[in-house]
Amino acid sequence: MNRQSILVVEDDIDIAETICDYLQQENFNATYESNGLLAEKRMLAEQPSLVLLDVMLPGKDGLSICRDVRPFYNGYILMFTAKEDDIDQIVGLEVGADDYLIKPVKPRLILAKIKSFLRRSIPTQDQAPTQLIQFGALSIDSLNRRVTLDNIHIHLTSAEFDLLEILAKNAGQILSRTEISIKLFGKEFDGLERGIDNRISQLRKKLLDNDQVSPRFKTVRNKGYVLAPGAW
Known part of the structure; x- marks a missing residue:
């Protein structure tokens, strides 16, 4: 190795x-x-x-x-x-x-x-040869850590990919900042951490989330974030 x-x-x-x-x-x-x-x-x-x-x-x-x-x-x-x-x-x-x-x-x-x-x-041994998450035009290849939108490769940082994958695997469900923080950093949200919000902002820019009526990443006040599976 x-x-x-x-x-x-x-x-x-x-x-x-x-x-x-x-x-x-x-x-x-x-x-x-x-x-x-x-x-x-x-x-x-x-x-x-x-x-x-x-x-x-x-x-x-x-x-x-x-x-x-x-x-x-x-x-x-x-x-x-x-x-x-x-x-x-x-x-x-x-x-x-x-x-x-x-x-x-x-x-x-x-x-x-x-x-x-x-x-x-690092892919685990029990991962399938290909592990794709797909919502409409959005495709997330977990094995190769690659994201495409309308068949166009979208460059994401490792941390941005991690957050997108977490939201995608829980699509349609509201994830609190604490839940996301534990999955990303292994620690609870302290109320001051801006890293999650900043990554959401970058994902919105890179994945063209500019529809005010039907946003792809929804912010639920006082609760957290949710990826809308039908908005892609």
């Missing part, structure tokens, strides 16, 4: 090497980059499975990197933030980060987060 690749973007070399050594012991292909501009180039060229991205970096800051690469990078992005910088956590999620880790953080927590995200992209 090929080792999944992790890129650690951190300007503190001691921290970066410690994380990489720990992940390599867990059979990940982990490397690091300390310069923001070089890290951005590597993310786009190498397309690692997951990136651990610090906010404060020489060359280019992590938030700007996340914003600029998100349309072209398919993997997961976990941001490193300082405990007191709530604004970095919010902005990070808004520009496309999948989750964040508050410094200082223990390597085993980093590992748990990484495994939680990456296991979603």
Whole structure:
């Protein structure tokens, strides 16, 4: 089995090497980059499975990197933030980060987060050769993690695909933010998390959800979200 690749973007070399050594012991292909501009180039060229991205970096800051690469990078992005910088956590999620880790953080927590995200992209043995979810013109290929609308491939980030798949598998049912948060992040919704709302917004844009009368993604006030199976 090929080792999944992790890129650690951190300007503190001691921290970066410690994380990489720990992940390599867990059979990940982990490397690091300390310069923001070089890290951005590597993310786009190498397309690692997951990136651990610090906010404060020489060359280019992590938030700007996340914003600029998100349309072209398919993997997961976990941001490193300082405990007191709530604004970095919010902005990070808004520009496309999948989750964040508050410094200082223990390597085993980093590992748990990484495994939680990456296991979603690995097909299980009991999956059928093809696993398609289809509603009208919308087709979701769970095995190959590919989405088409009117036979046109729609580029989604890994996190956007995860959310769409969750809603599609529960089409017609209202899913609360807590239910979605548990499925996506393995934790309950804290009332402040903007990541789910931001991903819904991106899905609406990419999947042309602009019909006010019959929306494809419905927001049910004080309850949650629902994918409307008949709106495609």
